[in-house]
Amino acid sequence: xxxxxxxxxxxxxxxxxxxxxxxxxxxxxxxxxxxxxxxxxxxxxxxxxxxxxxxxxxxxxxxxxxxxxxxxxxxxxxxxxxxxxxxxxxxxxxxxxxxxxxxxxxxxxxxxxxxxxxxxxxxxxxxxxxxxxxxxxxxxxxxxxxxxxxxxxxxxxxxxxxxxxxxxxxxxxxxxxxxxxxxxxxxxxxxxxxxxxxxxxxxxxxxxxxxxxxxxxxxxxxxxxxxxxxxxxxxxxxxxxxxxxxxxxxxxxxxxxxxxxxxxxxxxxxxxxxxxxxxxxxxx
Amino acid sequence: xxxxxxxxxxxxxxxxxxxxxxxxxxxxxxxxxxxxxxxxxxxxxxxxxxxxxxxxxxxxxxxxxxxxxxxxxxxxxxxxxxxxxxxxxxxxxxxxxxxxxxxxxxxxxxxxxxxxxxxxxxxxxxxxxxxxxxxxxxxxxxxxxxxxxxxxxxxxxxxxxxxxxxxxxxxxxxxxxxxxxxxxxxxxxxxxxxxxxxxxxxxxxxxxxxxxxxxxxxxxxxxxxxxxxxxxxxxxxxxxxxxxxxxxxxxxxxxxxxxxxxxxxxxxxxxxxxxxxxxxxxxxxx
Numbered sequence: 001x002x003x004x005x006x007x008x009x010x011x012x013x014x015x016x017x018x019x020x021x022x023x024x025x026x027x028x029x030x031x032x033x034x035x036x037x038x039x040x041x042x043x044x045x046x047x048x049x050x051x052x053x054x055x056x057x058x059x060x061x062x063x064x065x066x067x068x069x070x071x072x073x074x075x076x077x078x079x080x081x082x083x084x085x086x087x088x089x090x091x092x093x094x095x096x097x098x099x100x101x102x103x104x105x106x107x108x109x110x111x112x113x114x115x116x117x118x119x120x121x122x123x124x125x126x127x128x129x130x131x132x133x134x135x136x137x138x139x140x141x142x143x144x145x146x147x148x149x150x151x152x153x154x155x156x157x158x159x160x161x162x163x164x165x166x167x168x169x170x171x172x173x174x175x176x177x178x179x180x181x182x183x184x185x186x187x188x189x190x191x192x193x194x195x196x197x198x199x200x201x202x203x204x205x206x207x208x209x210x211x212x213x214x215x216x217x218x219x220x221x222x223x224x225x226x227x228x229x230x231x232x233x234x235x236x237x238x239x240x241x242x243x244x245x246x247x248x249x250x251x252x253x254x255x256x257x258x259x260x261x262x263x264x265x266x267x268x269x270x271x272x273x274x275x276x277x278x279x280x281x282x283x284x
Numbered sequence: 285x286x287x288x289x290x291x292x293x294x295x296x297x298x299x300x301x302x303x304x305x306x307x308x309x310x311x312x313x314x315x316x317x318x319x320x321x322x323x324x325x326x327x328x329x330x331x332x333x334x335x336x337x338x339x340x341x342x343x344x345x346x347x348x349x350x351x352x353x354x355x356x357x358x359x360x361x362x363x364x365x366x367x368x369x370x371x372x373x374x375x376x377x378x379x380x381x382x383x384x385x386x387x388x389x390x391x392x393x394x395x396x397x398x399x400x401x402x403x404x405x406x407x408x409x410x411x412x413x414x415x416x417x418x419x420x421x422x423x424x425x426x427x428x429x430x431x432x433x434x435x436x437x438x439x440x441x442x443x444x445x446x447x448x449x450x451x452x453x454x455x456x457x458x459x460x461x462x463x464x465x466x467x468x469x470x471x472x473x474x475x476x477x478x479x480x481x482x483x484x485x486x487x488x489x490x491x492x493x494x495x496x497x498x499x500x501x502x503x504x505x506x507x508x509x510x511x512x513x514x515x516x517x518x519x520x521x522x523x524x525x526x527x528x529x530x531x532x533x534x535x536x537x538x539x540x541x542x543x544x545x546x547x548x549x550x551x552x553x554x555x556x557x558x559x560x561x562x563x564x565x566x567x568x569x570x
């Protein structure tokens with residue numbers, strides 16, 4: 001629905017060519033197999049992500065969520081299958097992609113400030129604007145600084161711009177990583193468990209930001225363990241357990257059978273007023 | 285007052301002491317710059333390895349009558365490349381690969397030198413350093429190589445910083461992480477050779493690591509660590525040269541020990557990161 005809204009809004013004088021491009025899904029994955037050595041992480045994964053959608057990537061640990069994000073970023077080469085990002089190879093398309101890794105994978109003792117890290121998001125955004133354009137003395141130009149400032153405002157970290165990253169709380173850490181992804185001015189945002197360990201207030205803020213970005217026509221793809229968040233706020237859910245178990249609106253795909261196939265029957269699911277609660281069998 | 289002035293002035297009336305001072309100051313700046321990355325990425329062992337491996341090049345150049353610095357640099361760069369190629373590829377851990385390669389290269393150097401009848405003094409000044417014997421040609425070479433390192437770091441500072449901080453994200457942003465890492469190792473190789481003449485193969489790693497590590501306890505942004513590391517290195521050089529002159533001890537060892545003492549002081553008394561501060565107020569989460 002939102003896709004169409006965006007199209008009409010942005011269609012001041014669209015040529016036919018532009019229109020066709022706009023309708024092509026920004027991310028298209030066809031029959032992807034990927035893994036490490038002899039370990040299979042993804043089996044025959046196919047799906048596409050539409051413009052202006054907020055999609056939850058749901059699955060247990062080891063289900064291939066992080067591998068899938070790496071494949072989309074061109075950091076991990078699939079064994080078979082094709083991945084197109086804006087019709088290009090991921091390594092080329094990723095300049096229009098913002099990515100935030102799991103915060104456990106980040107070195108929080110590194111001597112940099114919040115602003116320094118968010119400014120890293122500006123690197124390599126446009127082809128040909130790399131290497132020697134910035135130096136030790138000219139680490140960013142005024143446009144970069146403006147966009148870094150705005151990204152920090154969007155996650156409400158502008159007051160902490162000069163803070164060493166080692167002094168951030170868990171919620172602030174995750175918001176900083178999102179700000180770095182936004183500093184690329186991406187059309188696609190990939191986030192690896194951005195909501196893990198957030199308190200209710202921060203989670204509410206972050207979800208609000210996702211909806212805002214979606215309404216601007218960006219594509220947001222979020223891996224998460226929080227099923228009720230996905231059920232409550234996301235347009236689509238992709239259930240992954242090495243293969244795609246189901247892909248569609250949460251209200252349709254969050255069925256007992258699908259969730260058991262995703263989590264291999266380790267959990268019991270309690271749908272409740274549009275939210276889903278998962279609970280271990282045998283506990284309580 | 286006059287006595288103090290005389291005490292401070294006397295050593296540097298000699299041309300060889302002036303050259304030594306100039307050499308150690310330049311080495312301090314270059315070492316702190318690369319040493320900051322060495323400290324942040326835990327590359328101290330690689331720095332040590334490159335210094336030792338350069339001895340093979342020194343030996344070959346010595347036997348063939350070539351420029352000893354050039355030989356050292358070629359050997360250091362080849363070893364840096366070999367470490368980068370072997371590490372992670374073969375079923376050998378990175379540490380093991382480094383250990384095998386650098387001892388092998390060092391042994392090759394000893395083997396070549398042992399065939400020579402008159403190897404003594406000249407070569408051993410490379411092992412233990414002899415900053416008091418630095419000539420104008422050496423100074424020029426240090427200056428040129430140092431300038432190359434500083435220029436490369438200044439031009440590619442953001443890429444180096446990003447890759448050091450988060451290589452995965454850097455790669456996802458289109459930074460050529462492999463090239464940047466090779467480049468950093470190459471710059472490390474050159475810096476090692478630059479510092480050789482001042483403190484010798486055995487002590488080079490201290491010039492790279494100690495001032496930057498001391499600075500990292502006191503300030504908390506990468507370029508501040510570089511700047512403060514350079515100042516600390518320079519201060520240690522001056523103090524070390526005085527100690528060396530008046531106590532008649534080896535200059536390289538005096539410089540390195542001064543740096544060690546400053547590091548220990550910072551380790552104990554740093555206002556935020558020091559041991560004493562940590563004991564007084566346990567910081568949650570470090």
